[in-house]
Amino acid sequence: MDIRALLDECRLMIMAMMPQIMERRYRIQYKPDRSPVTEADQYIExxxxxxxxxxxxGLTFVGEESYDFQAAEHPGYFVLLDPIDGTENFCSGLKEWGVSLGVWKDGIHQGSLLxxxxxxxxxxxxDPCTNLHSRITGFSSSFNEEIADGIRDAIEYRVTGCAVYNLFNVIRGSFARFINPKGAYAWDLLPGVMLALEHGCSVRVNDADYHGQFLEPHRKYRVDIRHRYDPHPG
Structure with missing residues (x-):
């Protein structure tokens, strides 16, 4: 299986579906935790x-909107999907939302798409990637005292409400660093974290150096990622 070709097919498919996605943008329901889900999330998934x-x-598929803990077994092909990361942005009419998709086989990462x-x-x-030099730290939008401390100490900071946006930008160097000290699920993070490793970023998960091991979908993980060129480690 040519996973890169498969990921590109997924990308083209999502772009072709944009009229249908936008049509479903403001059809919103709320989950038990009061987070929004739109018909577009469900449509993409x-x-x-x-x-x-x-x-x-033999695919095992784990998507945020249909996840069943009992289904998360890993032999053979395993796909992890967040159909719309940053749904709060999406259903508020903001453009900073993204799709996170990763493929594994027998526990080994095959490829990811943001x-x-x-x-x-x-x-x-x-894909090749630029090597920009930034002073900006990106923070997750779920409040945590460590974020308040980080914002106070950062040279420049941004809070955008979308992990895909944060991960994309730290990988290419538009952010020097991305921090989520409260934690997020694997579908929010793992495909982007694997791309961060591919591009030489420093990655810590749950306060330990991370080397590409699979992250279980039912748990939350704290992450701290630095771009491979970070002139502002403070």
């Missing part, structure tokens, strides 16, 4: 699930 099921034999469709940006396994 259903379409990609069906597409990948046809192409990856997309920010309304901004026309994407990064997938095997």
């Amino acid at each position: 259903a379409k990609l699930h069906a597409f990948l099921q046809d192409r990856l034999p 997309m920010i469709p309304e901004l026309g940006e994407h990064l997938m396994t095997g």
Whole structure:
């Protein structure tokens, strides 16, 4: 299986679906934790699930909107998807939202894709990447006292409410660092974290150096990622 070609098919499929995605943007429900989910989240997840099921034999599929803890077994092909990361941004009419998709086989990472469709940006396994030099630290939007301390000490900071946006920008160097000290689920983080490793970033997960091991979907993880060129470590 040419995973890079498969990821590019997924990318093209999402871009082709943009009219249907935008049509469902403001059809919003709220989960028990009061976070929003739109019909667009569910639409993307259903379409990609069906597409990948046809192409990856024996697939175990874990998407944020349909996750069942009992389904998270890892032999064979395993796909992790957040169909819309930054749903609060998306359903508020902001463009800083993204799609996070990763593929594993027998526990070994095969490839990942990050997309920010309304901004026309994407990064997938095997893509070249720029090497920008930034002073900005990106912080997650879930409040934590460490974020307050970090904002006070940072030279420049941004809080955008989208892990895909944060990960994309720290990988390419538009952020010097991305910190989520409260924690997020693997579908928010893991595909982007694998791309960060691919591009030489320093990655810490739950306060320990990270080397690419699989992160279970049912747990939250704290991350601290530095771009491979960071002239502002403070």
